[in-house]
Amino acid sequence: MKISMKKLDAFPDAKLLRQNSGRLQVNNRFILTDPVWVHHEGGPIYSLDMHPSGKKLATCGQILEAGKGIIVIWNVEPVLNEVMAKDTKCVKCLAVIPQQRCINCVRWSTKGEWLACAGDERLLAIYEYGGRINSAGSIGSKAVVNFERYREKFRLYGHDLDVFHLEWSKDGRFLASCGMCARVIIWDAQRLPKKIMTLDASRGGHTQNVKGLSWDPIGKFLATQSSDKSIKIWATDSWQCVKTISEPFVESCNSTMFCRLDWSPDGAYLIAPCATNNAGPTAQLIRRKDWDMSLDLVGHRKAVTVVRACPRMIEYTDHKGKLLHVCCFAMGSRDKTLSVWLIPNVSRPLVVLQRLFKHSILDLNDFHLTISSMDGSIKSILLNAREVGRLLSSKEMGDMCERLYSRRPLQYCDSSLNCSSTVTNGSKFVDDLANLNREKMVTVSDKFEKVLSEEQKKSDAISQKNNEDGKQKQDVEQTKNISASSVPVVQAESRTKSNKRRIQPLFVASLSLQENEPPSKKAKEQSREMAVTTFSPKNQLRKKDSYDPFINQAKDEAVQVEVSTFKEAIPAMVDKPILRMAPLPDTVKVCDGQNQFIKLPIPPHKPQHTVVLETNLTHPVDKIDVFNDVEISLSIFATKLTGSVQNVIHWNCYINSSVCSLAANNYWTVVGCYDRCMFIYCSQSGLLYMNLMVDSIPSYLYVADSFLSVCSSYAFVYVWDLGKKKSILSRRSLNDLFEKDADIVLNLLGDSGSPIIGLSSGKTFLYSLRMDCWFTVAEYIHYSAPIGIMGEIRGSVMQTVLEERLNSAFSLHLPREFRHTINIYIRNLVQTVKKNPSSHFIASKRISGNAIKLKDIFTLLSREKVICGLKSDVLIRELLPTLQANPCCAAISEELKTREENDSVKTTLLLFGSARELAKFSEKEILVPATTNKCELMQFIFDEVKEISCLKDCCLLALNQEYVCNDETIQIQPHSEIAIIPPLSGG
Structure with a gap:
């Protein structure tokens, strides 16, 4: 380890370092150790925290090669004692907890029973200690053997993006977390996973990434620091922002990954990193009394990333012999330098360590100073109390706070909360x-x-009484254990025909050590007394060859x-029964064969979901509400569903599962739950119609008429016809549609129940039930090409866009869009044929490509009676004038006209009453199909004479003075009379 032996220019009073017996000493005040065996396989260590007992150290970060996250629990004894670290019998790594994503922060709870971590998985994981593991590991395995067992107790959801920092309150009442989503979430630490409050922009919070937070040791405030260059002070009684501080951070740049600030133990000062003074990096001292910002700590050459204070004040004697109560805290910076300060009344740093790491300092620990860096290593500093000062006791700290604030914080009421190292x-x-x-x-x-x-006396009396009865049994059990452990372990060895050794391995772990059982009630009572x-x-006697x-x-x-x-x-860990199933991760990734990942965000847990419905006389319910976490009994929660008519509850019901998604119309109400269940209710009565279960969490729901579409978090699509209780599409994967890092932004249904999926990449897909495959119905087109190139291919690009729109309208069954687009498309083709001289019909019968397109389109229209819900012959008649306007297309128009005359007959249309007034004529000669029925004939007439289309549902039809009353096929002869008779028109 190379550490500068030179003073920092910015720190003229910085103490020099000297080497002493394998450790670095700083003027007898500090001892610096370098545990090189603490690492994450080359990955960075983003955070660390010491257990309140001072015996365990938790680190978190990322593994360099795999790119996954990791949490490691280390034994502190070899960190402090290099002699122990060299002992092969000394256990260094206690447990390794692998993670799927990078972990940014780790913190022990105030009492040390829980370990909280958070990172790129957009959630908080709470781990619980589960006891020691009595095992020698697997034979032949090179993996690290865990000596302690940790299991996941809670998962806390609420963040939409990566979580940067979390912190337990000093009194153990709250847990706060913050991250890239610009939100600070307050959790009830005594009733996890209950969420108390979300501090976001709607409550006057931050507008950008929140990089750090710190709880006031007095319990009145919470300080948060963000990349929006401000610190906000929140009152814990009302969760309102009482102060916003931005002046020291106006000139700062967002060059740090974290901004980990801290309060002094007496709450008098808030020390914030990432501040600037005259364009130089500083740490800002903010006085609690009046939020004064006149003092700052200078000397670092790059931005300060982290500040950590000693948990209690120090009784310090200055050079004049004056006794002071000061706060000792350390600052880490991007310039790889660590500085230790005493405030107030001490204007210079106590010690400065330059080039302590190869990369930025990311986190500090407060009990004995432990530092982590981006380069994946840690350093440890021990404070010599005889040289620096005496650490105040919890009672003295409580008296000081009571004298300053007239209140004694909870952490100072019971000294057991602050366990010395x-x-x-x-x-x-x-x-x-x-x-x-x-x-x-x-x-x-x-x-x-x-x-x-x-x-x-008590123990002697008890031992004499029980010695006679239990001595023999204990001796027998001890003899058995000793004899069992003393049996020599011999492996069975044999030789094969090829003279190869075959060794049968034996189990070598201790069989005498049994799993711990919960103590009896009497034992608990005796232990309390x-x-x-x-x-x-x-x-106190220990064997020489044994080491603890x-x-x-x-x-x-x-x-x-x-x-x-x-x-x-x-005591064995016994889980309390939990009524409601905890939600799953916030984001699920599905990997296909090409290592492309699908991100389907799970809806965040919300206290309420609401859908407003359109009402009519037969469907009066106008609103569906879902309320999560409704307390129906003491400590028992459920989800409540209600249907309301003008804010009056019409029906309600309860379910056990927590709801994540809701969709409803006038007929059906569908709720999706975090336990993969879906409940379908009748919207008007609240009757449970059916209960379904899908492969994973139903992230997206859509209801149209009687069709239900579901997109699950594992990227599968389902479609059901609820009225017929029939499956339209089952477990259809979206792997073929997704590009990397694409999200679903649209989930709809077509008229026939075909699912429509829209992605954040701009593409929209429709699933064809006939073709059993996906169609692209929309795609983002980039129009930023050079103008000259666009001028050369503008015509082809326009035709391509129009053809895509035609296919999309046809696939989605959109008649209006189809009619509008085909008119524009035919007009574009006709104009192109007109401009191109080679497009004329010539003697060799060769025609241009666009002319061939025109001929193919009209041939297709002539073959089909109905296309996209429109009459083909009506479309042809609409398009013929555009085609006839170009002499180059005369042959196609003549062919269509001849075909139409062969399939049609000339008749006389007679109008009466209001129809005559609307159309402004009484009779007219028109061509109608020779073979048709009543509905088709009336539709044909109303398409021909659009002025009377408003009378479509109330007119009578007469053919040759005879009413047509049924839909049977009729043959129309030439020169027939067709009459349209509105009601009350007479005749």
Whole structure:
């Protein structure tokens, strides 16, 4: 490790370093250790945090090669003691928790029972300690053996993008998280996964990425820092922004990944990184009393990324012999430099370490100073209290806060919340407060001597009484265990015909160590009554060849007493029954054969979903509401569905699952749940029609008439006809449609139940039930090509666009769009034929490509009676005038006219009453199909005479003075009379 032995120019009072017995000492004030074995396989360490017991260190970040996230729990003893680190029997890595995505922050809870982490998965994961693992690992495996078990307790959803930082409040009541979504979410730490409040722009919050936050140790404020160059102070009683500070950050640039700020232990100052003064990087001191910003800390050459304060004040003696109460905190910067400061009344840094890392410093820990860097390494600094000052006790801190603020914070009411790093445990880690208090070492004083004598008498009496009955049984059990463990392990070895050795492996883990069982009620009561027990010399005797890495060999303490002289079983973790299923991850990726990923965002958990319906006389319900997390009984929650008529509840029902998506129309109401279930209700009565389950979370729902379309988070599409209880499309994958990093922005249904999927890339696809494949019905076109090139190919590009629109209108069954587009398309083709001399019909019968297109289009129209819901002959008659306007297309128009005359007959149309007034004529000669029926004939007439189309539903039809009353096929002779008779027109 190379660290500069030179003073920093910006820090003239910085202390020099010297090498001492493998460790770096700084004027007897600090001891710096470099545990090179703490790493993430070459990946960066984005965050670290020390367990409140001081025995475990959690680091998180990313693995360089795999690109996945990782959380590692390390033993602190070899970090502090290089002699232990060299001992092969010393356990260094306690547990490895692999993650799918990069982890940006990790923090232990105030009491140490939970470990919270967050990163690129857009969620918070809460892990719980599950006990020690008694195993020697797998034979032949090179993987790291876990000595501790951690299991996921909660998953907290609410962020839409990556989470940068999280922090437990000092009193253990809240958990706050922030990230790229510009939101700060407050969680109830005592009732996880309950969410208390979301602090966003609607509440006066930040408008850009929130890079850091810190809880006020007094419990009144929460400070957040964002890339919008501001700090916001939130009041914890109302969750309102009481102060916005932006002046020190106006000139700063967003060059840091994190902005981790911190409060002083007495809450008097807020120290914020990423500030500037005269274009130079500083850390801003913000005074709590009046939010004064006149002081800042200078010296670093690049932006400060992280600030971390010691959890308690220090009693410091200055050079004049004056006794001061100061706060000790450290600052890390992008210039790879660490500085340690004492405030207030100390104007220079206590020590500065230059070029401590190869990359930026990202996080610090407060108990004994531990630093992590982007280069994937950590450093540890131990404070010498005799040289620097005395750390105040929790009682003294509580008295100070009570004197300053007339209130004593919860973390200072019980000293067990602040466990010193010098406190030792027994032979195992204990994460709950009761066991921690029983196992810590306390100094003997006059207060405990009476307790020791009384407990000595009690223990002697109990041991004499039970010794006779239990001694023989214990001896037998111990003899069995010793004999079992002392049996030599011999592997069975044999030889094959080819003279190869074949070895049968044997299990070598300890069979005498059994899983811990929960203690009985009597044992718990006795443990509560027992404050301390007698000092037993037998418990201090250890074999030379055995090593326990978790025993702190403290030599500075004069006399110490071990609280528990017996190895107590760790209570088994029993999950409380949870009524509601926790939501799944915020984003699911599906990987196809070409390593292309599909991102389907799961709808965030919302307290309420609402759909407004169009009403009529037969369907009065105008609104459907879904309320998540409704408390129906004590600590029992459910989801409530209601149907309302003019804000009056018409029906309601309850379900157990939490709802993530809702779709409804006048007939059906469909809710999708996080447990993959879907409930279909009648919108007017609330009757449960059916209950379905899909492969994953139903992210997108759409209801049209009786059709239901579902797009799941695993990228599968389903379509059902609810009225017929029939499947139209089942489990159709979207893998073929997606490009990398594309999202679904549209989920609709066509008239026949064909699903329509729109992507964020600008493409829209329609699934053809006949062809059993996807069609592209819309695509984003980039128009930024040079003008000259566009001029040469403008005609071809226009025809291509119009052809795509025609296909889309035909696939989506849009008659108006189809009629409008085909008129423009034919006009464009006719104009192109007119401009191109080679397009004329010549003696060789050769015609241009556009003329061939025209002929093919009209041939297709002539073959079909109805195309896209429109009469083909009506379309042809509309397009003929455009075709006849170009002499070059005379042959095509004559051919169409001849074909139409052969298929049609000339008749006389007679109009009566209001029809005559609207059309402004009484009779007219028209061509009608020779073979047709009543509906087709009336549609033909109304298309021919558009002025009377408003009378379509009420007119009578007469042929040769006889009413036509049925839809049978009729043959129309030439010169027939067809009459349109409106009601009340007489005759």
